[in-house]
Amino acid sequence: MMQQALPRVLFVDDDENLLAGLRRATARVCEGHSALGALNGLKALRDDGGFSLVIADMRMPGMDGLEFIARARKIAPEAVYVMLTGNHDQKTAADAVNEGRVFRFLTKPVSREKLEETITQGCEQYRARLAERDVLERTLTGALATLIDVLRMARPGMFGNDQRRGKVAALIGKATGAKSVWELEIAAMLSHVGSLSMPEDELPLAAAIEDWTGEQKEAVVRQAKLGAQMLRRIPRMGMVSRLIERQYDGMWAGHPRAEAGGERDPAVEEMVRVMQAATILERVRGAGGTMGEALAVIETTRLGKDAALVEAIRKIPQGELGFCERNQHERIPVSRVRTGMTLRESVRTTRGELLLSAGNQVTEALCERIENYVRRGLVTGEVTIEWVDDRSAMAA
Numbered sequence: 001m002m003q004q005a006l007p008r009v010l011f012v013d014d015d016e017n018l019l020a021g022l023r024r025a026t027a028r029v030c031e032g033h034s035a036l037g038a039l040n041g042l043k044a045l046r047d048d049g050g051f052s053l054v055i056a057d058m059r060m061p062g063m064d065g066l067e068f069i070a071r072a073r074k075i076a077p078e079a080v081y082v083m084l085t086g087n088h089d090q091k092t093a094a095d096a097v098n099e100g101r102v103f104r105f106l107t108k109p110v111s112r113e114k115l116e117e118t119i120t121q122g123c124e125q126y127r128a129r130l131a132e133r134d135v136l137e138r139t140l141t142g143a144l145a146t147l148i149d150v151l152r153m154a155r156p157g158m159f160g161n162d163q164r165r166g167k168v169a170a171l172i173g174k175a176t177g178a179k180s181v182w183e184l185e186i187a188a189m190l191s192h193v194g195s196l197s198m199p200e201d202e203l204p205l206a207a208a209i210e211d212w213t214g215e216q217k218e219a220v221v222r223q224a225k226l227g228a229q230m231l232r233r234i235p236r237m238g239m240v241s242r243l244i245e246r247q248y249d250g251m252w253a254g255h256p257r258a259e260a261g262g263e264r265d266p267a268v269e270e271m272v273r274v275m276q277a278a279t280i281l282e283r284v285r286g287a288g289g290t291m292g293e294a295l296a297v298i299e300t301t302r303l304g305k306d307a308a309l310v311e312a313i314r315k316i317p318q319g320e321l322g323f324c325e326r327n328q329h330e331r332i333p334v335s336r337v338r339t340g341m342t343l344r345e346s347v348r349t350t351r352g353e354l355l356l357s358a359g360n361q362v363t364e365a366l367c368e369r370i371e372n373y374v375r376r377g378l379v380t381g382e383v384t385i386e387w388v389d390d391r392s393a394m395a396a
């Protein structure tokens with residue numbers, strides 16, 4: 001049976017001897033790492049990460065423990081924080097615990113038993129936080145997927161393949177080790193939510209990005225800002241709104257953000273590039289293009305300079321990204337469209353109204369919508385569909 005890995009704990013202090021002693025004393029219960037001083041502690045959280053628990057001294061030159069923890073929480077919000085204090089700092093430390101800024105404070109000198117107990121309980125708290133976050137993320141993602149289904153039915157021309165774009169962004173995010181894959185997925189899914197307040201004919205819904213006019217570029221940037229403003233009011237959606245607002249940064253010459261050099265946080269900048277790559281892949285795929293054609297478009301943008309991103313995309317199986325490795329298109333009666341199929345052309349009613357746009361991957365809700373229209377005789381004829389695996393639609 002494989003032994004479970006010990007939790008990773010970061011000790012931060014300005015005393016090298018104390019740091020060495022803390023690592024030795026806790027070796028049975030954790031994988032100890034140390035940082036000499038507050039600035040090195042912040043650097044360790046940025047560069048290394050993955051710490052369940054951070055134990056920091058209250059009194060350090062240049063930055064005290066409270067300031068360090070306040071800044072550290074912005075880098076590693078899920079980590080659990082413990083403060084080491086002297087007798088004269090107990091009131092300050094107790095206030096920090098009561099205010100929820102730290103999990104516990106330990107008064108020096110502290111026994112091995114107390115250290116081990118605190119680390120064990122702190123790591124349990126960390127695991128509980130991760131479990132709660134996972135439930136919240138899955139709940140939010142599921143709720144937003146339902147919202148996207150509703151939006152696709154209400155405005156099919158605008159929200160044709162946003163859910164697929166979210167999945168593609170998540171795949172690329174995982175391949176590149178992005179900071180937050182679930183926020184990437186949600187941002188890509190809701191990337192066009194701002195277009196609800198704009199007329200459809202103002203936006204370049206089908207045109208290739210490289211062919212957009214100046215007015216169309218202004219329109220998509222405007223809808224991105226509107227969407228970000230709408231989502232900023234929702235708890236836990238701060239990063240999502242930030243990504244949506246920046247989704248076109250640097251995609252063409254003269255973009256204000258591109259000239260300013262982009263986001264200072266490299267992790268956020270990487271997530272923006274992943275969103276942009278997902279948008280290009282989905283636009284090319286939705287227009288019936290190949291993976292090679294999508295990569296060629298990427299190479300013409302600033303994304304082409306990110307060798308790691310391009311290589312990560314190349315390594316993802318084409319089928320997972322929605323591209324068929326062989327020609328798997330079939331023309332079938334609209335009445336036989338089923339969940340999981342991807343529409344290669346738009347479905348319109350007998351009155352010429354757009355029901356579903358090309359590029360949609362059919363969900364249960366969209367399948368039910370089609371069936372309702374077919375049953376009433378409002379949709380007839382055939383449609384070209386695509387399977388993203390080796391099965392034949394006619395065998396279904």
